[in-house]
Amino acid sequence: MAVLRMARLSAGLLFTLRLCAAFVARPAPQHRRAAAPGSAAVDAAIEALERKHDAAYARGAQAFRTWHADGEAADDVVALPVDVTRHAFPENADGAPPPRRFADGPCAAVTAAPLFSADECGWLVAEAERAGRWVKQEFRYARDVVQQVEDLPEGRQWLEAACRQSLFPLLQHCFPGAVGAGAAARDALRVFDAKILKYNASAGQSYLGAHRDGTLLTAVVALNPLDAYAGGGTHVEPLGRTLRYDVGHVCCHAGEVRHAGAEVESGVRYALVCFVDSAAVFEPARALSNEGDARRLRGDLDDALRLYDHAIAAGPSNELPHCGRGQVLLERRDFAAAAAAYAEAVDLAPRHAVAWTNLGCALAKAAGGDTDVLREAVAALETAAALDAREPAPLNNLGLLLGDLKIHDAARDVFAEAVDRATAGGVLNVAPRELADYHCNLGVELVELGNLRDALRNFEDALACDPSHPGAAGNIVAMRTALRS
Numbered sequence: 490m491a492v493l494r495m496a497r498l499s500a501g502l503l504f505t506l507r508l509c510a511a512f513v514a515r516p517a518p519q520h521r522r523a524a525a526p527g528s529a530a531v532d533a534a535i536e537a538l539e540r541k542h543d544a545a546y547a548r549g550a551q552a553f554r555t556w557h558a559d560g561e562a563a564d565d566v567v568a569l570p571v572d573v574t575r576h577a578f579p580e581n582a583d584g585a586p587p588p589r590r591f592a593d594g595p596c597a598a599v600t601a602a603p604l605f606s607a608d609e610c611g612w613l614v615a616e617a618e619r620a621g622r623w624v625k626q627e628f629r630y631a632r633d634v635v636q637q638v639e640d641l642p643e644g645r646q647w648l649e650a651a652c653r654q655s656l657f658p659l660l661q662h663c664f665p666g667a668v669g670a671g672a673a674a675r676d677a678l679r680v681f682d683a684k685i686l687k688y689n690a691s692a693g694q695s696y697l698g699a700h701r702d703g704t705l706l707t708a709v710v711a712l713n714p715l716d717a718y719a720g721g722g723t724h725v726e727p728l729g730r731t732l733r734y735d736v737g738h739v740c741c742h743a744g745e746v747r748h749a750g751a752e753v754e755s756g757v758r759y760a761l762v763c764f765v766d767s768a769a770v771f772e773p774a775r776a777l778s779n780e781g782d783a784r785r786l787r788g789d790l791d792d793a794l795r796l797y798d799h800a801i802a803a804g805p806s807n808e809l810p811h812c813g814r815g816q817v818l819l820e821r822r823d824f825a826a827a828a829a830a831y832a833e834a835v836d837l838a839p840r841h842a843v844a845w846t847n848l849g850c851a852l853a854k855a856a857g858g859d860t861d862v863l864r865e866a867v868a869a870l871e872t873a874a875a876l877d878a879r880e881p882a883p884l885n886n887l888g889l890l891l892g893d894l895k896i897h898d899a900a901r902d903v904f905a906e907a908v909d910r911a912t913a914g915g916v917l918n919v920a921p922r923e924l925a926d927y928h929c930n931l932g933v934e935l936v937e938l939g940n941l942r943d944a945l946r947n948f949e950d951a952l953a954c955d956p957s958h959p960g961a962a963g964n965i966v967a968m969r970t971a972l973r974s
Contacts, residue, residue, distance in 0.1 A: 531799045538776040546679050546768035552639050553680040555652040557672075565671045567658035572601040575663070576728055589805075590770070591743045594664040597725045603737025604655055609647070610712040610736050614759045616641050617685045629843065629882070630698025632918065633750060638683035638761070648683060648763070656739070660706050660765060663741055667705060669769060677769040678706075685712070686760045688721060688753040693916030697750030698877060699726055699840065701809060703779050704744040704764040705772070711738050711760055718756030724749040726840060745775070745807060747838065752879070774803040778810040790817050808834040812844050819847065824855035845873035846883040853890050866890060874903075881907040881919060885927055888934070897937040904931035925955035932964060941972055 548556060575595035617623075620641055623634040638644050657678045661668040668674050681704050688695055709723055714736040722733035723740045726747035732740055733751075742748060744764065781796035794817045800810035815830035831848035835841060849869035856862035867890060873883035884907035891900035907927045911919045932947035945968035951961035 528802070530795075531802050534777060534796065534799045535773045535803065538773070538780055539771050541780075542771050542776060543768070546677075546766060551679055553645065553652070553683065554649050555657065555678065555680050556676045557653055567661075567675075569604075569658060569662055570602075570655070571604055573598050573659070573663060574601050576725070576732070578727055579729075590667040590772075591664060593666040594743070596727050596746060597723070597732060597740060597742040597748075598663040599732055599734050599740045600659070600738045603735070604659065604739045605651065605710060605737040607714070607736045610710070610759075613641075613644050613647065613685070613761065614712050616644050617687075617759075623687060625694075626697070628698075628700070630700060630749075630877075630880075632696050632698075632879075633686050633688045633694050635684040635686055638685060641685075644685075648680070648761075652678070652680060652763075656708060656763065657765075659739060660708060660741055664706060664743070667743065667770065668767065674767070674769060677767045679766050679768060681764045681766045683761065683763045686750065686758075686762055688718070688750060688758040688760075690718070690720075690753045690755050690757070690914075691916075693914060693918055695720075695754075695914075696752040696879070698842070698880070699724070699747050699749040701747055701807065702744035702764055703775070703782075704766050705770055706741060706765040707744050707746075707748075708739055708741040708763045708765060709760050710763075711736050711740075713757070713759045718753050718758045720752050720754035721758040722751045724751045747840070774800050774806045774810075777803055778806070778813060781810060781813050785813060785817055790820060793817050806837075808837040808841060808844060811837065812841075812847075815844070815847055815851065819851060822854075824851045827851040828855055840876055842873045842876040842880065842883065845869050845876065846886060849873060849883070849890075850886055853886075863890070863894065867894075879910060879913065879918070881910040881923070881927060884910065885923075885930065888930055892930075892934055892937070897934050901931065901934040901938060904934060907931075921954045922958065925951040925958045925961060928954065929958065929960050929964065932968075936968075941968055944968055945972065 544550060548554075576597045576599075578596040617636050620636065622636050622640055624636070625631070625634055638648055657675050660678065661670075661675045668678065686697070688697075711734050715721075715733060722731040723742075724731040725742065726749070731751045734740055750760075777796050777800035781793045781800060784790075784796060785793035794814060797810040797814040797817070800806060801814075811830050811834035815827045815834060818824075818827035818830060828848060828851035831844050831851055834844040835848060838844065846869075849866045849872075852862055852866035852869060856866060867887065870883050870887035870890065874880075874887060877883070884903050888900045888903035888907065891897075891903060904927055908924070908931060911917065911924045911927055917924065928947040928951035932944040932951070935941070935944035935947065945965065948961050948964040948968060951958050952965060955961070
């Protein structure tokens with residue numbers, strides 16, 4: 490009796506912006522970096538990207554006009570109308586240390602009173618709902634929907650004035666080392682991107698997983714009151730806590746700080762997020778890593794790998810260029826080198842679930858039957874599954890690996906949990922094809938354990954999820970034939 494298992498070990502897709510932690514024996518790095526710090530190749534790449542930065546952040550190139558007109562800049566110091574609660578970087582926090590530019594700033598800061606009125610915030614939400622251009626975020630770790638502020642004419646005009654009058658002064662007040670002093674430094678700030686976020690618990694659009702942003706600073710404005718929803722807030726990973734703040738309050742932090750949109754358990758949460766860079770601040774390592782991402786997504790793997798190596802050489806850095814490097818090496822099927830890259834990534838960010846998933850996949854593919862390496866792969870995937878209790882993908886990979894190792898009862902339990910995660914809260918949290926794969930894989934393990942009736946039910950569930958699923962129909966025929974005999 491032949492049954493078809495679906496979705497062989499598959500690595501998670503990493504970030505377009507930014508994107509895990511038990512401690513297992515790690516493979517030694519098996520690569521040499523393309524260029525050492527200060528080498529001519531690194532210097533040339535940095536110089537080219539600095540020119541690109543200057544062009545991108547010139548006033549004429551910006552979508553949002555957030556600066557004062559020439560000669561109209563405000564005084565060097567702008568008095569904020571509200572106090573700020575600062576949350577310092579804890580000692581020995583998980584993840585890479587804060588960038589040097591933020592040594593005099595907090596890990597995160599929240600205004601102690603509203604910076605914007607409830608009426609302003611409600612009006613912005615109303616314009617977004619009238620426009621109705623909500624789209625799902627493209628990141629694997631995202632379950633919310635968003636709308637671009639530049640597509641909201643009145644909201645865009647409001648944001649440009651708010652940046653000049655209060656938001657940029659707030660950022661300068663909280664992060665003086667990153668922004669710089671005086672009106673000119675404040676006027677050099679730019680809104681790289683701005684979105685309205687909508688977390689709707691009843692629609693399964695309830696959270697945004699942990700990640701880093703690809704910008705200098707991030708500011709989040711709460712657009713509706715706390716009593717409109719349960720849960721929610723900004724989870725700041727180095728702090729190990731979620732900051733909840735009421736309508737009109739602002740939470741801001743360095744873009745490099747790993748953070749998440751905490752799960753909304755009921756109701757709807759709205760927030761405005763602004764990603765802020767500066768025309769006067771160029772960060773070589775971040776620019777090299779971001780450009781590596783752009784080249785990788787275009788399929789220019791050689792250039793991407795070179796840029797990731799340069800980003801690492803330009804350090805100090807975080808895990809992102811190591812993750813990008815690992816992704817390129819996975820696509821090239823150089824699994825041992827990919828495992829080494831992801832091992833470095835999880836050393837720098839030990840709560841990065843996607844990096845742990847990809848480390849497990851790379852180890853499994855590189856093992857070649859080596860049981861010690863396979864155990865490391867299992868441990869890495871178990872870690873990924875534990876770090877993000879909502880995400881089914883690492884469980885699917887873990888189940889496939891356990892099945893290949895003939896540990897069928899454990900594989901069955903893992904696939905069953907993947908199905909539960911994919912349908913948590915009575916909503917479908919993954920694409921129908923993914924859920925069909927989980928049911929199909931669970932069915933295969935049930936066949937291995939001799940439970941044909943439950944196997945048939947899972948194959949039927951797979952076909953119901955995805956009528957074009959390549960394995961479900963054949964597996965149903967095989968089960969019905971076996972049960973009749």
